[in-house]
Structures are given as C-alpha cells and as structure tokens.
Amino acid sequence: MNGLHIYDYLVFLFYFIVVAGYGFYVYRKKKSAATSASHDYFLAEGSLTWWAIGTSLIASNISAEQFIGMSGNGFKMGLAISTYEWMAALTLIIVAVFFIPVYLKNKIYTMPQFLSQRYNGTVAMIMAVFWLLLYVVVNLTSILYLGALAISSLSGLDLTLCMYCLALFAIIIALGGMKVIGYTDVIQVLFLILGGLVTTYLALNKVAELNGQTGMLHGFNYMMNGADDHFHMILKKDNANYPSLPGLTVLVGGMWIVNLNYWGCNQYITQRALGADLKTARNGILFAAFLKLLMPVIVVLPGIAAYVLHQKGMLQQEMLQGGETNPDRAYPVLLNLLPSGLKGLSIAALTAAIVASLAGKVNSIATIFTLDIYKKHLNKLASEAKLVSTGKIVVVVAMLIGVFIAPLLGIDKKGGFEFIQEYTGFFSPGIFAMFILGFFWKKTTSNAALFATVGGFGLSILLKFLPRMMNLEFLAASGFSSKNSDGIYEIPFLDRMGFVFIICILVMFLISLLEMGNKPNPKGLEVDSSMFKVSKPFAVGSLIVCGILIALYTFFW
Numbered sequence: 279m280n281g282l283h284i285y286d287y288l289v290f291l292f293y294f295i296v297v298a299g300y301g302f303y304v305y306r307k308k309k310s311a312a313t314s315a316s317h318d319y320f321l322a323e324g325s326l327t328w329w330a331i332g333t334s335l336i337a338s339n340i341s342a343e344q345f346i347g348m349s350g351n352g353f354k355m356g357l358a359i360s361t362y363e364w365m366a367a368l369t370l371i372i373v374a375v376f377f378i379p380v381y382l383k384n385k386i387y388t389m390p391q392f393l394s395q396r397y398n399g400t401v402a403m404i405m406a407v408f409w410l411l412l413y414v415v416v417n418l419t420s421i422l423y424l425g426a427l428a429i430s431s432l433s434g435l436d437l438t439l440c441m442y443c444l445a446l447f448a449i450i451i452a453l454g455g456m457k458v459i460g461y462t463d464v465i466q467v468l469f470l471i472l473g474g475l476v477t478t479y480l481a482l483n484k485v486a487e488l489n490g491q492t493g494m495l496h497g498f499n500y501m502m503n504g505a506d507d508h509f510h511m512i513l514k515k516d517n518a519n520y521p522s523l524p525g526l527t528v529l530v531g532g533m534w535i536v537n538l539n540y541w542g543c544n545q546y547i548t549q550r551a552l553g554a555d556l557k558t559a560r561n562g563i564l565f566a567a568f569l570k571l572l573m574p575v576i577v578v579l580p581g582i583a584a585y586v587l588h589q590k591g592m593l594q595q596e597m598l599q600g601g602e603t604n605p606d607r608a609y610p611v612l613l614n615l616l617p618s619g620l621k622g623l624s625i626a627a628l629t630a631a632i633v634a635s636l637a638g639k640v641n642s643i644a645t646i647f648t649l650d651i652y653k654k655h656l657n658k659l660a661s662e663a664k665l666v667s668t669g670k671i672v673v674v675v676a677m678l679i680g681v682f683i684a685p686l687l688g689i690d691k692k693g694g695f696e697f698i699q700e701y702t703g704f705f706s707p708g709i710f711a712m713f714i715l716g717f718f719w720k721k722t723t724s725n726a727a728l729f730a731t732v733g734g735f736g737l738s739i740l741l742k743f744l745p746r747m748m749n750l751e752f753l754a755a756s757g758f759s760s761k762n763s764d765g766i767y768e769i770p771f772l773d774r775m776g777f778v779f780i781i782c783i784l785v786m787f788l789i790s791l792l793e794m795g796n797k798p799n800p801k802g803l804e805v806d807s808s809m810f811k812v813s814k815p816f817a818v819g820s821l822i823v824c825g826i827l828i829a830l831y832t833f834f835w
Contacts, residue, residue, distance in 0.1 A: 287622065328562040352581025356582055358528075368567075396803060452637040476623055481497075522770070545642040551563060726786035729786060738775075741769055742769070
C-alpha cells in the first residue's frame with residue numbers, strides 16, 4: 279500500500295532533525311575554530327578521522343543506483359551483481375597501499391591538478407570539463423531521479439517535489455563544506471545500514487513465511503533452495519545475463535578497471551582521504567573495505583527476495599511498469615510491505631544514501647570548478663574567501679541543473695545502475711591508463727595521455743558497434759560477442775573495457791618511447807618503495823578482508 283503513516287513521518291522527521299542538527303553543530307564548531315581557507319572547505323584538511331573517512335566513502339558511493347538499481351539487478355540476475363561491491367573491497371586496499379601515498383606525497387587535491395602537474399594544462403582542462411559534465415549530467419541526475427522516483431512511489435508525494443526536497447537537503451549539507459559532509463555521513467551511514475538491514479530482515483522473513491516458518495536464516499535457506507540460479511557469482515556463457523557479467527572477467531578482467539578507476543581516479547571518492555595524513559587515510563579506506571563486504575546484504579538480497587516472492591505469485595501487479603515487469607521496482611515494492619514506523623526508517627535509510635551521495639558529488643563538482651577552472655583561468659587573484667563563496671554558488675547551480683534535466687534523460691527506462699555504467703564506461707579505460715602510467719612510469723608523455731583521453735573514448739565507441747558492422751557469426755563463434763537483452767550482438771561491457779585499456783596502454787607506451795627515447799621525463803613523479811610500506815594492523819585487516827572474499831567466492835562460485 280502506497281502512502282505513509284504518522285509513525286513513518288515521525289521516524290523520518292527524527293532522522294532529518296538528527297542529521298541537520300549535527301551538521302549545523304559541526305558547521306558552527308568549524309566556523310568558530312577554523313578559517314575560511316579553500317582547502318579547509320573543500321577537503322576538511324587534517325580534521326577527518328579514520329572512521330569519518332571510511333563512512334564518508336561508503337555514504338558517497340551507496341545511493342539510489344545501489345538501493346534501486348542493484349536491488350533490481352539482484353531480482354534479475356542474482357548474487358552475481360555483488361561482484362561490484364565485493365571486488366571494491368579488495369580494490370580499496372590496493373588504492374590505500376599504492377595510490378593514496380602518491381597523491382599525498384605530491385600534495386595533490388584534485389584529479390585535474392594531478393593531470394596538470396604530471397602532464398600539461400591541456401590534458402587537465404579537457405578532463406576537468408569532462409568530469410564536471412559527467413558528475414552533473416550522469417551522476418547527479420541519476421541519483422536525484424531514481425531517488426525521487428522511489429520516495430514518490432512510497433509516499434505518494436509528487437515526483438518533482440521529491441526531487442526538489444532531496445536537492446535542498448543535499449545543498450544544506452554541502453554548503454557546510456567537506457568537514458560537515460564527512461561527519462554527517464557517519465550518521466547517514468548508521469541510518470543507511472540500520473534501515474537497510476531492517477528491510478533485508480523483513481524481506482527474508484516474508485520469504486520464510488512461504489514455507490510456514492519465520493526468521494532471516496529460514497528465508498535465506500529457502501531462497502538458496504528455491505532460486506539456486508540466483509546464487510552464483512561466476513555466470514556461464516549460456517546465462518542470459520552473461521553480457522552484463524561475462525564469467526571470469528569479473529575476477530581477472532574489466533571489473534578491475536571499473537573499480538580501480540572509480541576508487542582510485544575519482545574526485546568525489548579520493549577527495550575524502552586527500553585531507554588526511556597517510557595513516558589516517560589508509561585506516562579509513564580499510565574501514566570502508568569492511569563496510570563494502572556488508573553492502574550486498576543490504577542492496578542485493580532484498581532484490582533476490584522480491585524475485586522469489588514474485589515467482590510464487592506475489593507482487594505481480596506491484597512489479598509492473600508499462601505492462602512489463604520492471605526489476606528496478608523490487609526495492610520500493612518491498613518497502614511498501616513494511617509496517618508503519620519501520621517503513622519510515624527504511625525510507626530514512628534510502629534518503630540518507632541519496633542525500634549523502636548528492637552532497638559528496640556536488641562538493642566535488644564545486645572543488646574541480648573552483649580550484650581547477652575558476653582559480654586557474656577565470657580569477658587567478660581570487661582570495662580564499664572568494665574561492666569558498668564561488669564553491670557554494672557552484673553547489674547550488676549544479677544541483678539546480680541536475681533537477682531540471684534529470685526528467686529529460688530517460689533514466690527510468692535504462693535503469694540507474696546501467697545508465698551510469700554505460701556513460702562512464704566509454705571513458706574509464708583511457709582515464710585509468712593515463713593515471714596508472716602517470717603514476718608508475720616516468721617516461722609517459724602528455725601526447726600519450728592525450729591519446730588515452732580522446733583515443734580511449736573513440737575505441738570504446740568503435741568496439742561497441744563493431745559486432746554490428748562485421749560478421750556476427752564469426753565474432754559470436756570466437757567468443758568476442760554475444761546477444762544482449764535486445765537480441766543485438768555486442769562485446770560484453772566489461773570485456774570491451776579490458777580491450778580498450780590494453781590498447782591504450784600499448785599505444786601510450788609506444789608514443790612515449792618515440793618521444794622520450796632513453797631520456798627521463800622531467801614531469802615524472804618521484805616514487806619509491808618505502809611509500810608503499812604498511813603498518814601491521816593495516817596488513818592484518820587487509821588479510822582478513824581477502825580471506826572473507828576468498829570464502830565468499832568459493833562458496834557462491
């Protein structure tokens with residue numbers, strides 16, 4: 279039943295007061311004790327603890343595309359979609375060990391700054407503009423629209439009103455700067471996890487009732503037996519979802535590019551750690567890795583539960599959209615089954631995920647525009663106070679643009695998770711190639727980076743449409759292409775990213791050798807092995823994460 283009870287409104291009001299009140303407290307404390315320096319506003323330099331960094335990373339990452347899109351993928355393809363979350367846990371450890379020391383030693387605060395410092399201003403400007411467009415047109419819009427769509431369907435409130443309310447709440451948090459975002463994210467994640475686990479428990483309990491039992495474990499066992507095809511991490515080629523998750527590619531192929539690019543070369547992710555010292559940053563990232571292991575329980579299992587209930591004749595009408603079953607409706611439909619009060623808690627969890635992610639992304643948009651475009655090209659003499667005020671204006675403008683254009687992009691037709699992956703995947707291989715060689719190979723040149731930026735995008739477009747232009751039977755027989763859900767041959771998304779990355783690395787290597795020969799590149803970064811040494815507690819924590827991952831993939835292979 280759509281609509282909220284008075285208890286739901288009270289629970290949600292409690293959530294809003296706690297987050298907004300704590301955010302105001304942090305803002306007032308920061309204002310009285312700190313300065314208006316731009317680095318303090320954009321990075322919360324030196325003031326975030328490891329637990330604030332870890333929770334802020336998760337809060338910025340988990341949003342509507344996970345709660346709605348990934349739950350929908352759980353309904354459609356099962357536990358296999360969890361590879362995005364579980365492989366991210368291992369990726370975070372790699373980023374903490376090898377990427378963060380490079381950023382901190384070279385005092386890098388934004389991704390365009392790194393590109394300018396390592397390559398040149400042209401590469402940095404091209405990528406700054408790209409990131410701004412990507413964050414506004416793809417990230418903000420998809421999170422705003424999907425989040426508003428879910429909350430609208432649960433509460434009965436107007437979709438546009440929900441979008442404006444989410445945007446306003448996020449603006450309030452973001453205007454306080456990175457420190458306010460970082461510490462309010464701790465509360466956001468508490469609501470996110472608590473509300474998410476409540477939803478998962480009640481969904482699994484609903485499944486257990488199909489067998490005349492109660493309890494989360496009974497429901498999970500029933501799901502394992504009744505939907506065995508939804509509990510395999512590695513999909514075989516005859517699986518209809520193989521184009522989305524092509525077999526072992528999720529362990530040894532393109533999934534690494536997706537995750538390393540996202541967690542290691544992404545402004546609104548790395549920004550959380552760039553204002554801390556190395557030990558604090560690493561501990562925060564390790565904490566985020568542990569939280570990542572938990573995420574499929576919150577965002578994937580409810581989707582599988584909805585699938586089992588749907589297969590047993592329940593939720594038939596609720597899952598329909600336009601006369602067809604829409605997997606992205608799985609999570610909102612489950613929330614509508616919750617009792618009063620708990621429904622409000624789960625909506626608070628969903629709102630927490632949306633608002634935290636929006637605030638983090640819009641702060642990163644403001645950081646890139648203010649420090650890499652405004653300060654360098656529009657007003658080189660701008661004072662620190664002027665930079666902060668400019669950043670606040672950008673926060674509001676970016677959010678308004680997102681609200682206005684979100685309904686025009688057809689996000690609900692594509693599915694939020696696929697929408698983001700489709701558009702970022704054309705650029706990710708080239709960007710990651712540019713970063714990884716820029717970090718660890720001193721001879722890499724600006725022209726090589728420029729090829730990765732432009733050429734990587736062109737190669738991605740070419741390989742997307744290549745199966746349609748060539749002999750389809752040959753490509754299919756050779757294993758390089760398969761039919762998607764529309765019956766069209768294409769190279770699986772993750773495989774395509776892997777091919778483009780390898781080509782970019784090879785061409786960049788050749789261009790750099792032709793330009794530099796045996797000469798070192800004076801812009802090469804100073805990297806030594808001592809930078810990558812880790813503390814014993816960090817090493818132990820990392821081994822525990824790896825052990826858990828091995829056990830999960832072995833059990834659910």
